[in-house]
Amino acid sequence: MAKSFHFSKASVLVTGGAGFIGSNFIHHILARRGFSGKVVNLDKLTYAGNPGNLAGARKYGRRYAFVRGDICDPGCVKAAMKRHGVNCIVNFAAESHVDRSIHGPAEFINTNINGAFVLLEAARELWKADAATRFHHVSTDEVYGSLGPKGRFTEKTPYDPRSPYSASKASSDHLVSAYSHTYGLQVTISNCSNNYGPRQFPEKLIPLMILNALEGKPLPVYGDGKNVRDWLYVEDHCDAIRLLLEKGRPGETYNIGGGCEKRNIDLVKNLCSALESLAPSAANAALRGRKYSELITYVKDRPGHDRRYAIDYSKIHRELGWNPAHTFAEGLARTVEWYLGNSEWIANIKNGSYRKWLEKNYARR
Ligand code: NAD
Ligand code: DAU
Numbered sequence: 448m449a450k451s452f453h454f455s456k457a458s459v460l461v462t463g464g465a466g467f468i469g470s471n472f473i474h475h476i477l478a479r480r481g482f483s484g485k486v487v488n489l490d491k492l493t494y495a496g497n498p499g500n501l502a503g504a505r506k507y508g509r510r511y512a513f514v515r516g517d518i519c520d521p522g523c524v525k526a527a528m529k530r531h532g533v534n535c536i537v538n539f540a541a542e543s544h545v546d547r548s549i550h551g552p553a554e555f556i557n558t559n560i561n562g563a564f565v566l567l568e569a570a571r572e573l574w575k576a577d578a579a580t581r582f583h584h585v586s587t588d589e590v591y592g593s594l595g596p597k598g599r600f601t602e603k604t605p606y607d608p609r610s611p612y613s614a615s616k617a618s619s620d621h622l623v624s625a626y627s628h629t630y631g632l633q634v635t636i637s638n639c640s641n642n643y644g645p646r647q648f649p650e651k652l653i654p655l656m657i658l659n660a661l662e663g664k665p666l667p668v669y670g671d672g673k674n675v676r677d678w679l680y681v682e683d684h685c686d687a688i689r690l691l692l693e694k695g696r697p698g699e700t701y702n703i704g705g706g707c708e709k710r711n712i713d714l715v716k717n718l719c720s721a722l723e724s725l726a727p728s729a730a731n732a733a734l735r736g737r738k739y740s741e742l743i744t745y746v747k748d749r750p751g752h753d754r755r756y757a758i759d760y761s762k763i764h765r766e767l768g769w770n771p772a773h774t775f776a777e778g779l780a781r782t783v784e785w786y787l788g789n790s791e792w793i794a795n796i797k798n799g800s801y802r803k804w805l806e807k808n809y810a811r812r
Pocket of ligand 2: 543544545546586587588589639640641642650651652653655667668669670674675676711749756
């Protein structure tokens with residue numbers, strides 16, 4: 448009988464596991480009863496990679512390993528795969544911030560496209576067409592372009608990426624799909640909406656606003672603030688990816704979303720209210736008597752700013768029974784509480800000491 452893939456016992460190469468979603472995913476699966484496999488976190492530790500995000504993973508002993516490396520480096524990728532007997536890759540590694548892609552697209556093309564290509568080639572070479580393997584590619588709803596006031600993205604929506612970031616992700620999605628069709632690689636792809644939650648780098652909307660608000664700095668809302676995003680708590684995204692690895696059909700794409708559309712300005716107002724209840728502005732000297740909402744400042748729009756994203760996640764719901772488990776109010780409160788309770792994590796980013804780990808561990812290599 449042909450061998451089949453069992454995620455619960457897999458040796459999983461998680462790329463980009465020191466970033467926001469990757470680190471949440473690693474914590475999610477290692478803590479899960481029923482997962483007896485191993486996780487190898489391959490991360491280049493760019494500005495977005497933070498070793499502190501995995502501080503708690505040491506307790507898993509030999510079930511967790513960290514490799515500092517670049518997914519664009521075939522030697523490094525193949526060595527990690529051979530050494531750890533990897534039979535599953537979950538590719539989170541990417542340059543992920545749209546604004547950065549507008550100011551400097553080169554690294555997005557390199558990591559997001561060439562890096563995905565290197566991973567696919569390594570999997571093709573080492574796994575051949577072994578059915579007991581899985582390559583899961585984590586992608587974004589931004590590949591579908593921008594919506595008008597009605598409708599939602601389905602898995603059949605034609606790709607129409609409009610920023611260097613989304614174009615690079617679209618390109619990698621096509622490569623992954625091509626390796627499934629051409630070489631029989633066992634792949635799944637997920638296209639997800641905006642995530643929020645613990646450990647998100649404070650360049651993205653929600654953590655940026657939390658940190659600015661607590662310091663009494665302006666809350667910069669792009670354009671008219673009426674662009675719409677569909678928000679998903681990161682733990683729910685991790686749960687969906689795990690389900691796809693357990694039960695998703697190879698060769699298929701699945702949309703993942705929060706069913707939670709918000710105009711940016713409304714989201715920022717919600718956030719100000721959450722902050723008022725959890726860390727009242729009246730008790731914060733940096734606010735000098737102002738409410739958090741008084742910090743909201745409209746600024747110049749992002750070039751090519753997509754107007755609206757909304758995900759139809761009925762396929763993953765129908766096939767695997769997945770639904771987001773957290774309401775936006777719960778997710779937002781948990782997120783604000785996490786940032787309020789992790790001032791050291793924030794300080795380490797602000798003063799750059801989260802990079803010191805690199806100097807200590809890699810200075811003389
Ligand atoms: P992030 O920027 O927080 O983390 C990216 C991680 O990748 C970092 O740890 C970084 O060091 C690592 N990395 C970057 N280049 C690398 C390279 N060449 N080799 C190895 N590691 C490298 O990103 P995130 O928000 O956690 O997003 C993770 C993935 O999910 C990305 O592929 C992104 O496109 C996708 N995604 C993100 C969202 C979101 O809302 N954040 C939504 C949908 C999909
Ligand atoms: O949709 C999924 C995508 O969501 C992911 O693929 C990306 O990796 C992730 O970064 C995110 O992209 P966005 O561009 O939607 O996220 P960002 O947090 O940068 O912005 C969210 C919205 O808020 C967007 O409409 C721009 C706006 N914005 C953002 C920032 C940083 C502001 O108004 N002010 C800001 O300061």
